Amino acid sequence: MHKIWLIIKREYLTRVRKRTFIISTLLFPLFYMLLIFGMGYIAKESAQNLKVAVIDSSGYFSSARIERLNSEDKSSVLTLVKDNPAAIIADHKAAGFDGYIVIPPMNWKTGNNSLVLKSNKTYGTAPTTVIAAKLNRAWDEVKNDSLQIDDAKQRILIGSHIGLRAVNIKDEKANVNTAEGIGYACGFLIYFILLIYGSQVMMGVMEEKTNRIAEVIVSSVKPFQMMLGKIIGIGMVALTQFFLWIAFVVIVYNAGKFSGGGGMANQLVGSMQTMFSSVNVPLILFCFGFYFLAGFFFYSSLYGAIGSAVNEDMREAQSLSFPITMLVIISIALMSAAIANPTGQLAVWASIIPFSSPIVMMARIPFGVPNTVPWWQLGLSMALLILGFIFTVWFAGKIYRTGILMYGKKPSYKEMIRWAFRKN
Amino acid sequence: MAILQLYNLKKYFATQKAVDDISLSVEEGQIFGLLGPNGAGKTTLIRMITGIFYPDEGQIIFDGKKFDPVNDVERIGYMPEERGLYKKMKIGEQTLYLAQLKGLSRNDAMTRIKEWFVKFEMESWWNKKVEDLSKGMSQKLQFVITVLHNPRLIILDEPFSGLDPVNSNLIKDEIFRMAKNGCTIIFSTHRMEQVEEICDHIALVNKGHKILDGTVRQIKQDFKENLFSVGTTEMPSLNGDAPFGIVHTNMHSHIVRIKEGRQPNDVLQYMLSNGAAIQSFNEILPSLNDIFIKLVEGTPTARQFQKL
Numbered sequence: 210m211h212k213i214w215l216i217i218k219r220e221y222l223t224r225v226r227k228r229t230f231i232i233s234t235l236l237f238p239l240f241y242m243l244l245i246f247g248m249g250y251i252a253k254e255s256a257q258n259l260k261v262a263v264i265d266s267s268g269y270f271s272s273a274r275i276e277r278l279n280s281e282d283k284s285s286v287l288t289l290v291k292d293n294p295a296a297i298i299a300d301h302k303a304a305g306f307d308g309y310i311v312i313p314p315m316n317w318k319t320g321n322n323s324l325v326l327k328s329n330k331t332y333g334t335a336p337t338t339v340i341a342a343k344l345n346r347a348w349d350e351v352k353n354d355s356l357q358i359d360d361a362k363q364r365i366l367i368g369s370h371i372g373l374r375a376v377n378i379k380d381e382k383a384n385v386n387t388a389e390g391i392g393y394a395c396g397f398l399i400y401f402i403l404l405i406y407g408s409q410v411m412m413g414v415m416e417e418k419t420n421r422i423a424e425v426i427v428s429s430v431k432p433f434q435m436m437l438g439k440i441i442g443i444g445m446v447a448l449t450q451f452f453l454w455i456a457f458v459v460i461v462y463n464a465g466k467f468s469g470g471g472g473m474a475n476q477l478v479g480s481m482q483t484m485f486s487s488v489n490v491p492l493i494l495f496c497f498g499f500y501f502l503a504g505f506f507f508y509s510s511l512y513g514a515i516g517s518a519v520n521e522d523m524r525e526a527q528s529l530s531f532p533i534t535m536l537v538i539i540s541i542a543l544m545s546a547a548i549a550n551p552t553g554q555l556a557v558w559a560s561i562i563p564f565s566s567p568i569v570m571m572a573r574i575p576f577g578v579p580n581t582v583p584w585w586q587l588g589l590s591m592a593l594l595i596l597g598f599i600f601t602v603w604f605a606g607k608i609y610r611t612g613i614l615m616y617g618k619k620p621s622y623k624e625m626i627r628w629a630f631r632k633n
Numbered sequence: 634m635a636i637l638q639l640y641n642l643k644k645y646f647a648t649q650k651a652v653d654d655i656s657l658s659v660e661e662g663q664i665f666g667l668l669g670p671n672g673a674g675k676t677t678l679i680r681m682i683t684g685i686f687y688p689d690e691g692q693i694i695f696d697g698k699k700f701d702p703v704n705d706v707e708r709i710g711y712m713p714e715e716r717g718l719y720k721k722m723k724i725g726e727q728t729l730y731l732a733q734l735k736g737l738s739r740n741d742a743m744t745r746i747k748e749w750f751v752k753f754e755m756e757s758w759w760n761k762k763v764e765d766l767s768k769g770m771s772q773k774l775q776f777v778i779t780v781l782h783n784p785r786l787i788i789l790d791e792p793f794s795g796l797d798p799v800n801s802n803l804i805k806d807e808i809f810r811m812a813k814n815g816c817t818i819i820f821s822t823h824r825m826e827q828v829e830e831i832c833d834h835i836a837l838v839n840k841g842h843k844i845l846d847g848t849v850r851q852i853k854q855d856f857k858e859n860l861f862s863v864g865t866t867e868m869p870s871l872n873g874d875a876p877f878g879i880v881h882t883n884m885h886s887h888i889v890r891i892k893e894g895r896q897p898n899d900v901l902q903y904m905l906s907n908g909a910a911i912q913s914f915n916e917i918l919p920s921l922n923d924i925f926i927k928l929v930e931g932t933p934t935a936r937q938f939q940k941l
Contacts, residue, residue, distance in 0.1 A: 215733050223722065421717030425778070428683045428711040429734040431703070614685065 212430045213438045220413070220442025225449060234450050238457060257336045259285045261326065262301060262309040264294040269351045270312060278343045285339045302329065310344075317351050384487040385576075389548055391488060392572035396544040399501055399568050403508050403537050406447045410509040411526060413439055414516030414613070423613045432610040436517075437602065440509050444502060451501070488575050496574050499591060504567025506598040508533065514605035517612035518620050525619045540565040544572045551576045561590045563597030604629050634697075636661045636786060636817045637682065642691035644677050651677040652688075653841035659786075659819060659834075664812050666832035666849075667821040668921075670929050674841040675821050676714065679788055682819075683711045696785065707736040710784035714791045714821075716775045718763045725759035728778055735782040742781070749777045753803070768795045776804055780811065787811065788819045793827060805831065825922040835921070839929050853918040856927070859891040861900065864913030869904060876900055888917065 224230055263270060272289045279286055288306070290297055297304045298311070308328030315322050324344070326337060353363060375385060414436070417423045426435055511533050519525040543565050547556035551573045560570035560582070570590050573582050607629040612620070620628075637659040644652040652674045659665045669675050680686040682693065684702025693700035696708075719727055725746070732742035750756050753773055763771055772795055780787060789808075793801045808831065812818055820832060828835060829849060837845035845852065861877075864886045868879070876895035881888040891900060897916070904911060919927075 212734055212736075215730065219730055416719075417717075420720060421713070421715040422719055423717065424685070424713040424715065425711070425717055425731065425775075426734065427685050428709070428713075429706055429731070429736075614680075 213434045213441075216430070216435060216438025217442040217445065220439050221445050221449075224409075224443065224446045230446065230450070234453050237450075238454060257332065259307040259328075259332065259336050259340070260305065261285060261287050261340060262290045262297050262304065262306040263287050263312065264290050264297065264309060265312045267312050267315040269315070269317065270347060274347050274350065278347055281346075282339070282343060285336055285343070287340070287343060301327075308332075310340075317348075317355050384483075387483070387487045388551075388575040388577070391493065391575035392544075392548050392551075395493070395497055395575070396541065396548075396568045396572040399497075399504055399571055400537060400541050402447050402451075402501060403504055403567070404534065406443055406505060407509045407512040407533075407537075408530075409446075410440055410443050411512040411516035411530060413443065414513050414609070415519065415521065415526060418517060418613055419521040427613065432613055433606040435613075436510070436513050436606055436609045440506060440513060440602070443509065444505050447505060448498075448502070489578065492578060493574060496587075497571060500567040500571045500594070503591070503594045503598050507563060507567070507594065507601050508537065510598070510602040510605035514608040514612070514625070517609040518615075518625055520616065520619065522619075529619070529622075536564050537568075540568040544568050548572050551581050557586060561586060561593060563594045566590045566594050607631075634661050635659060635694075636696055637819075638694040639678075639682075640692040640694070642678065642681060642693070643689045644674075644681060644686060645689055650841045652681070654691075655838065655841070655843045656691075657836055657843065657846065659817055661817055662812055662815050663834050664808065664818045664820060664832050666828040666835035667819055667838070668823060668825075668828060668835055668925065669838040670823060673838045675838060676790065678838065679711070679790060679819070679821060682786075683709055683788060707782065708785045710735075710779040710782065710787045712775055712779040712787075712789045712792060714794075716771065718771060718775065718778075720764040721762055723759070724755075724761050724763060724766075724774060727763065728774070728781070731778050732781045737782050745781055745783075746777075749781060753777060769797060769800055772796055773800060773804070776807075780807070784816070786817045786819065788821070790821045791824075792820070793822075793824070823925075825920065825925055829921050837925065837928060844928055845924075849921065852921070852924065856919045856924045857916070858919065860917040861889050861891065861897060862913070862915055862917055863887050863889055863900070863904070863911065865904065865909045865911050867909060869907035869909050876903055886913070 263275065270289060275287050275289050290309075294311075297306065297309050301307075301309045307330070308326050310324050310326050312324060326332075326340065352358075358366070417426070417435075423435075430438075512530060515526060515530045515533070519529060540559075543555065543559040547553070547559060547569045550556060556569065556573060559565045560573050570582070570587070574587075576582065578584065578587060608625050611628040611631075612625070635658045637657070639655060639657040642652055642655045643650075655674075655678060667675055667678070677686065681688050682700075684700070684706045687702075695701075695705050722730075728746050729739070729742050732746065733739060737745070750758070755773065755777070758766070758770075758774070763774070766774065772792075776789075776792065779789070792804060792808075796804065808818055808820075820828070822828060832849060834848050835845070835852065836843055847855070860880065866885060868882070868887055871877075871879070876899035877889040877891045879887050880890050889900065891897065897914070901911065901914065
């Protein structure tokens with residue numbers, strides 16, 4: 210036991226003291242935020258604005274009406290063309306337009322008028338939707354004017370409607386949006402941790418094998434202790450990183466609360482407060498810790514076994530670890546389905562079966578325990594995951610013991626399984 | 634007293650009977666040479682002695698008791714043929730870590746590392762990394778790591794490969810010193826001249842079997858071919874009852890083989906009575922190298938895969 214502790218300490222300290230650990234700990238939250246905000250920004254910036262000619266023969270689209278629409282929404286510009294429409298139909302590009310719409314004679318009472326935006330390029334749905342909205346606004350005005358509906362009546366028509374919201378009467382604080390958000394965040398975080406730290410275990414084992422220090426160490430400790438020490442050590446590194454991030458959130462939260470600073474900070478604090486009040490934070494944190502560690506043991510031992518079996522060639526490692534990486538990726542796909550329908554058959558089983566449970570169960574828990582996830586499901590899932598990782602660690606240990614001293618040809622899966630079930 | 638006894642050890646792999654029924658006994662304080670061509674099963678045998686592999690069959694007795702890999706490895710030092718250290722880890726820290734894995738307390742380990750580093754003039758290495766060392770330097774470090782925990786049994790697999798003569802001698806002297814202090818050393822190699830220089834006792838393995846076992850002296854006697862070198866200016870002509878025949882003639886010396894049942898004295902007597910002036914007369918013993926080649930010869934140079 211004492212020796213395992215020494216190994217854990219070495220694995221932990223050599224990694225935590227590295228500059229890359231500090232940098233990645235600081236940069237990961239930044240990247241994460243950049244990813245979220247950045248995507249919104251990019252989507253906004255890359256929106257396509259079109260110049261569209263409108264050739265009207267219905268008489269409803271006056272140039273004043275169209276000018277007003279253009280001043281309200283500046284993204285895509287409509288221009289009413291009266292002179293020489295034939296020239297535009299012949300060559301709209303030469304006239305400086307991206308496309309044109311011919312409006313046939315229409316009757317405002319009969320709906321379902323289907324117009325066509327003609328152009329010599331294919332545009333996405335985003336600009337088309339904007340133009341359709343503009344045309345419909347003009348069309349609404351036409352209808353309002355013809356029916357003599359004044360502004361007051363219009364406000365009533367638009368403003369008065371029925372909304373519907375789902376409330377869980379056993380857990381009134383539960384909020385679907387928050388639960389979805391937390392579910393996604395937890396699931397993805399576990400996904401990243403499994404992949405990043407799992408491959409760290411694999412690389413660490415490969416390093417020991419190619420440096421040939423493995424033989425020196427296994428003449429002092431059992432290979433199983435060596436593998437377990439490495440997995441636990443790297444798991445502790447991941448846990449440290451995770452605690453640092455929590456500390457980071459707490460600091461930002463408190464700093465924001467007490468400084469009373471700008472709108473952004475206030476908003477952040479406010480949204481965090483509603484988030485914390487709508488979910489069971491201690492339970493989620495506990496479950497996150499559990500699924501994160503158990504899932505890490507489950508997968509990293511398999512990655513460790515792969516690392517012990519291959520030689521220094523990265524490609525060998527990649528091709529052998531591909532099926533394991535696939536399991537993690539399938540879990541993420543199952544997670545999306547589970548969040549869309551957290552009580553469905555798929556969600557329930559995927560959150561109980563060990564390989565996908567760390568990610569899928571973590572995505573379901575924010576929806577509420579025990580209402581969405583009954584206690585028996587949570588208990589069964591945890592018990593099975595514990596059994597699962599005991600099995601994978603045992604299995605990997607058997608492969609590791611043979612693989613770490615075996616040089617030469619890359620073994621096949623069949624051979625590795627034979628190593629695992631050989632006695633001695 | 635024997636510190637290590639092996640009884641009928643067997644270890645079979647999927648395509649190879651790596652070690653097939655080997656028994657050995659190593660006495661305390663001995664420098665024991667374990668010889669054999671590449672792929673003879675030396676490394677597998679050593680890995681069983683160091684607790685890395687379990688034998689399929691057979692028994693290992695270490696220091697009078699059944700070998701217990703978990704505890705006994707702390708009294709064994711093993712330097713594998715393929716040296717290995719963490720490249721990016723600082724040398725001081727790394728040595729300390731490996732010593733602690735061998736069961737030394739931090740303080741003990743620290744004191745001993747300092748002693749050895751002074752002895753081998755390695756004090757300035759403490760904060761360097763292994764990747765900064767030359768091959769010979771890291772070899773020296775590896776040796777220190779192997780013997781740091783004062784093992785009773787030291788197993789060295791090709792300890793001199795890559796070392797210059799000065800450092801070779803440094804380590805050779807250490808080996809002799811430790812053997813004198815009661816350490817037992819198993820020395821695995823296929824460099825015969827080193828074996829003759831260092832070892833008291835050798836065992837030769839080939840294709841998983843032990844084919845020779847004994848003291849260096851005894852083995853040479855067993856394999857001698859009754860050859861003598863006679864230094865004389867003129868060799869008398871040999872008649873039918875001469876006690877020897879000439880094998881080879883050099884400028885001033887002749888290699889002769891004594892006939893069955895005759896003694897070296899008979900040779901001298903014959904020569905003297907025939908008026909030859911003898912300048913020198915000595916026995917030619919086979920070198921271990923010759924014995925090795927003779928015994929291993931005829932087996933394929935590379936070990937073949939077997940169907941089991």
